[in-house]
Amino acid sequence: MVEYLVRVRIAGVVGTSREQSLRRYxxxxxxxxxxxxxxxPERAWTQRDLIELMAARCGVSADPRCVSGQDVIDPQRTLAALDSCADRLAAVARRGAPVLLGTGHPYPLLGFYAALADALSAAGCAVLTPAQGRSVDITTRFGLRTYNLDYVLGVALVREPGAERTGCEPGAHTHSPLPVRTALAGAAEAGGVLPELVIGDHGWVCGAGQLGFETIGLADTDDPALFVGEAEGTVSLVVPLDDGVRSDYYLPLTRYVLKRACLSQ
Known part of the structure; x- marks a missing residue:
């Protein structure tokens, strides 16, 4: 698995640039x-603090003088986090606990989450789909945009109103925590079941974790919020990896996690 992660650049030298990560820090x-x-955040985080944190959690260079080139993720850290992810999924499956899955990175990661949703559902977990169709106003670099909350194969995402379901892009890319807040608010307002675990990325993990939910997230080297959340105890677990490679490259990770969690079908 370590060799595979490096070969397809999910870990090792990844596609995310050092410049992009530093801008985010x-x-x-x-x-x-x-x-x-x-x-x-509970404390003030300087750029130097974040470089040190990301070096410890991901394996990026800890040298603040390194300001260009491609970032690096330690594949051993990725593998260890995948193992921990599998262990948590197994525990949730044993309890038959309700789960919510959502992504702001639908093109590459939808398949990964959908496989987890299917396996957890087969194990007796309720895969929640609250507030489907509800509008979410998100500020983007193009201004305020209105999206609709939708679910594909049990995984939440947002779409532009009127967007076709059959296109190459299954949903909109977003870092916003507003979709998960909308979903959780919808579940609470309806008097329905709330998730015991939220699985996803970007704002889905940070937004739910800040509200006190147990969360598991995937994050790249330019997503410091998830790793800060993990360090401060707001986010339960983060798997460091490149979140923008080809969608089919994540399939072996899915198989690995489900097999370790004894959820393979």
Missing amino acids: RGFAARDPRVLIGID
Whole structure:
């Protein structure tokens, strides 16, 4: 698995640039909400603090003088986090606990989450789909955009109103925590079941974790919010990996996690 992670660049030398990661670290240190993505840090984090944290959690260079090139993720850290992810999924499956899955990175990661949703459902977990169709207003670099909350194969995402379901892009890319807040609010307002575990990325993890839910997330080297959340106890577990490679490259990770969790069908 370690060799595979490096070969397809899910770990090892990844596609995310050092420049992009440093821009995000500066934004997080300045408490830019576009980079906090739902986390309210307990302490002040400087860019140097974040470099040290990401070096410890991901394996990026700890040298602040390294300001260009491609970032690096330690594949052993990725593998260890996948093992922990599988262990948590197994525990949830044994309890038959309700779960919510959502992604702001639907094109590459939808298949990964959908396989988890299917396996957890088969194990007796309720895969929740609250507030389907509800509007979510998200501020983007193009201004305020209205999206609709939708579910594909048990996984939440957002779409632009009127977007075709059959296109190459299954949903919109977003870092916002507003979709998960909308979903959780919808579940609470309906008097329905709330999730015992939220699985996803970006604002889905940070937004739910900040509200006190147990969360498991996937995160790249330019997503410091999830790792800060993990360090401060807001986010339960983060798997460091490149979250933008080809969708089929994540299939062996899915198989690995489900087999270790004894959820393979």
